[in-house]
Amino acid sequence: MDIRLFRPGALLPAVLLAGCVTASKPPKPYLPATEVPALAETDPVGTGNADAADDPAIWRNAADPAASLIVATDKKAGLYVYGLDGKVRDFVPAGALNNTDLRTVRMADGSSRILVGASDRTDKAEPRIALFSLDGARAKLTGLGSDSFLPAGHAPAEAYGFCMGAPLAAGELARAYVVLKDGTVMESRLVERDGAIVPEYLRKVKFATQSEGCVVDDATHTLYVAEEDVAIWRVALKAPVLAGEAVAHVGEADGLVDDIEGLAIARDAGGRGWLIASSQGDNAYALFDLGTGKFAGRFRINGGAIDGTSDTDGIEAVIGDFGPQFPEGLFVAQDGDNAPQAQNFKLLSWREIREALGLR
Template structure:
């Protein structure tokens, strides 16, 4: 069965078959400059009031906050940033003995740092930012781009896994543990890992907390798969999927269901998304959601009220917007 699916997928990719478009349920209001990467914060008290955050990647950039109607929430939007690139979220970070907070992390490329804020009150936890790749010697190797947060099921530790504009063939990604103590929050480097083909760059990173796996797009080569837990070592698990992409492999989203899970990966120049099985890495299908030149994407399988009762898929479009699709329309199950 898998061989047949792969063969059909290869035929569709090689023939450039035009896929039918599944239109979005919501298109957000426009940002000022250049949308790139989204993240979804699920409001545990009232899922209908969840927030979609998205980067506006420019020298005078911002992290925009949108409600589920795609309207900008100005009070939750962070402006005055220097080229924010990618963004991610995690829940229940232990800030002190009595307080847990949800956190949002994003890269600020032109300041060579990552930022850390609480959600939804949007308070900084980083004293202005955590510098990253401070030992880099290659040009542009200290410019952070991709970021993913990882919460360890095993140890309950929190990590930020960060990529950059360029880097060495080995140790391209840096993993920082986020630690809170009486003096504040710190980002401590715990390892350098991840192979790089050298063909283009590495931007999109996603972590499957449920299975302890990190995926990232080696853009002109493959989707790379590693253990997210530092104690599991730095050996690559798999490098797969490159043959299904027209050119750049971009944004990665992970849809976890009770019985199966899927990778949704942007096939950027084709204007489509490729779906892979998480367990087997097998290609399943290609879908067209109407976006063009998509960089980042994100997904939640949780119901978000009446607006998105089946979960939500968010993807960047190159007209300064993000597209929202009810997850059922992707026909993953």
């Protein structure tokens, strides 16, 4: 089942005036934000002198929180595993993996597995989902294959954003969402078949322009998608037809300066939750209360012994105990300018973000 979203004026043709001089674009606004320092950073990705680091995911080790892990993409080369000290624990050369997500799934034999997925755009005409198994104790990744999920007859397309959500029907391990570069979001279910985990296409929703960041709120079975120059959209996943409802727009009222990039959900043990968005255009992060839908504040990563961030693509947040340095939770953000080294990821304490923004 498909639906396409339009806004007033979306179908008007663009008019180009030959011989006219186009005025330079005005600078993007730099909106107020509270500064919060990074407490740690990862080793740089291996691809230097390029836009390479992109998107992180967090695995919390409940038995030993300080031994938790971060999985993150070098979108030119593959997938990294980092410890909370920022040191590389593993790297898998796996091609052009753009966005990543992970979750613990229950297999048919009753065992559990830390399943890592990523949007694979190694072939820019045939989007794929690359899957891996993460050994939390050894901090090692094992490749499970990369499979196409496009339905028969679909036009060539480039995989871009990626996120996973809880299963919504019997026999599923999880739901997977790939955001194509043209704004189409493809929903698949991940299932076991002949000893392998594979995606099976289900349905899609189409946004009007380029989109990438996405995240699923399992508590409400809601998908959030960032249409980069326009808005954050909310999609009810249990509805018979996927449809988008705008919840925040580019502009000062919602604290967002285009591009809107990575999205993350942070929920505490009491059920209180926040949607976090990378306001890439002014190097900041905007929060929205998931209970009220209201804008809840903005922060920038700056100050302290570690440099700040700029041009952030992917982000991730998990509330919970991550050891003495991150006692209430962990926030991870890609840094688009880590000069003179290659790009990397910055680690922040959720407690410091919460206190800085007065979140209760």
